Amino acid sequence: MIKHLRSAADLDADTATLILDTAGEMAALAGREVKKLPTLRGRTVVNLFYEDSTRTRISFEAAAKRLSADVINFSAKGSSVSKGESLKDTALTLQAMGADAVVIRHPASGAPHRLAQWVDGSVVNAGDGTHEHPTQALLDAYTMRSRLGKIDGLRVAIVGDVLHSRVARSNVLLLTTLGAQVTLVGPPTLIPVDIAAALSPATKVSYDLDSVLPEADVVMMLRVQTERMQDSYFPSAREYSRRYGLDAPRMRKLPEHAIVMHPGPMNRGMEIAPEVADSTRSTIVEQVANGVSARMAVLYLLLGGKA
Amino acid sequence: MAQPRADTEHISSKVILSGADLHRVVDRIAHQILEKTSGATGTVLLGIPTRGVPLARRLAARIHAFEGVEVPVGALDITLYRDDLRLHATRALGRTEIPGDGLDGRRVILVDDVLFSGRTVRAALDALNDVGRPSSVQLAVLVDRGHRELPIRADYVGKNIPTALAEKVRVRLAETDDGVDEVKLFGGVA
Numbered sequence: 001m002i003k004h005l006r007s008a009a010d011l012d013a014d015t016a017t018l019i020l021d022t023a024g025e026m027a028a029l030a031g032r033e034v035k036k037l038p039t040l041r042g043r044t045v046v047n048l049f050y051e052d053s054t055r056t057r058i059s060f061e062a063a064a065k066r067l068s069a070d071v072i073n074f075s076a077k078g079s080s081v082s083k084g085e086s087l088k089d090t091a092l093t094l095q096a097m098g099a100d101a102v103v104i105r106h107p108a109s110g111a112p113h114r115l116a117q118w119v120d121g122s123v124v125n126a127g128d129g130t131h132e133h134p135t136q137a138l139l140d141a142y143t144m145r146s147r148l149g150k151i152d153g154l155r156v157a158i159v160g161d162v163l164h165s166r167v168a169r170s171n172v173l174l175l176t177t178l179g180a181q182v183t184l185v186g187p188p189t190l191i192p193v194d195i196a197a198a199l200s201p202a203t204k205v206s207y208d209l210d211s212v213l214p215e216a217d218v219v220m221m222l223r224v225q226t227e228r229m230q231d232s233y234f235p236s237a238r239e240y241s242r243r244y245g246l247d248a249p250r251m252r253k254l255p256e257h258a259i260v261m262h263p264g265p266m267n268r269g270m271e272i273a274p275e276v277a278d279s280t281r282s283t284i285v286e287q288v289a290n291g292v293s294a295r296m297a298v299l300y301l302l303l304g305g306k307a
Numbered sequence: 308m309a310q311p312r313a314d315t316e317h318i319s320s321k322v323i324l325s326g327a328d329l330h331r332v333v334d335r336i337a338h339q340i341l342e343k344t345s346g347a348t349g350t351v352l353l354g355i356p357t358r359g360v361p362l363a364r365r366l367a368a369r370i371h372a373f374e375g376v377e378v379p380v381g382a383l384d385i386t387l388y389r390d391d392l393r394l395h396a397t398r399a400l401g402r403t404e405i406p407g408d409g410l411d412g413r414r415v416i417l418v419d420d421v422l423f424s425g426r427t428v429r430a431a432l433d434a435l436n437d438v439g440r441p442s443s444v445q446l447a448v449l450v451d452r453g454h455r456e457l458p459i460r461a462d463y464v465g466k467n468i469p470t471a472l473a474e475k476v477r478v479r480l481a482e483t484d485d486g487v488d489e490v491k492l493f494g495g496v497a
Binding site for chain 2 (some may be wrong): 001017021022025028029032033034036038039067091300301302304305306
């Protein structure tokens, strides 16, 4: 088993499948009256969050607690980081406290890779800049597999702000490893040149959502990340929504079995219409529940065995 | 060609139970369960993966054949409750399947292939605790090879085999091991 989960590229098909299978068992445990397992008793998991997050932080916290690990939550606000402490010094502090795993979210791409060089424990990337968010990709893959029965051969359209999306990058890597065919869709300004080739040669790019929908088994809508946009990437929100938003008429172009995903938080009415987000095709709420199971699987597989 | 398993292939081995013996032993345990539980009412059989699960199914099938009683069968994976997780590489999880009516107020019979240190059973008791509250818990094993490290004993034993610590007991069942039913003892003094 791997030691860190810094990138979805750390996972080969066998390891990824093992994580998804383990997540399935963890999900079955979630239905029990006593949801706690003694597995990681005495282990310490630090949640190191330099960026705001609701669902990812809560999800990791719930996952670690259900496995009986001790959880220390650290958010940059209200810590010595606001006094100017560097990531390295913070890392050494955590090291001295004996963290067995550090779950890190950081605005700088690559921060988890640096951190892994400074601490002895496992490092789990919970989102670094515009780079990667591997546990999101795992929970998305798990959701696809539980809804559609498989991943190999699925046609997945990832739509919207690919440029700023760590979710998109991790999903392309993981889904390609598992045999899915990914198409990135969005305005040319939000799809980096050569991204498809850089991530995996099998990935396609399209600028026309309507032509992709009839062929898709899965549509994953990305949030338009206005907080990361210093320039204007499209003329207006209304135009973006008209061309790349998923509304009810567009949803009807999808095959009968296709599902609609969104990593959250949603801009309702921007990239996704409320009636789509609340439809039976939507897996948005399931994704949150599956997130806890997927993260339990990752923590178990990283920390459960001999260090 | 597959690599021979160094721990078993080149060492002397002895068949402890042949396929026919194994079937007789399962039949006997099924009778004993019926006798000791007054007809197996309110009883649930829970196999411990991997080989406890097919054994539990076989016991249920024999009990049904003898007295027509349907005994619910399930599986209880104990990996997450093991006390030696930190001593080995991470283990893949097995399936846990609890029969639909649950375990509360029922007599649960845990089923495993080999009883050795007793640590697996301890882990199973912990796991049971989180699943429900049985009225009582019993233990059925195909082979008891001794060397207990905890105060645990089985209620139903297929065969007691005195072993040395260095010896290995290997159970093969048709469902999990290429259609072969057999118990073999490896190693020890040739």
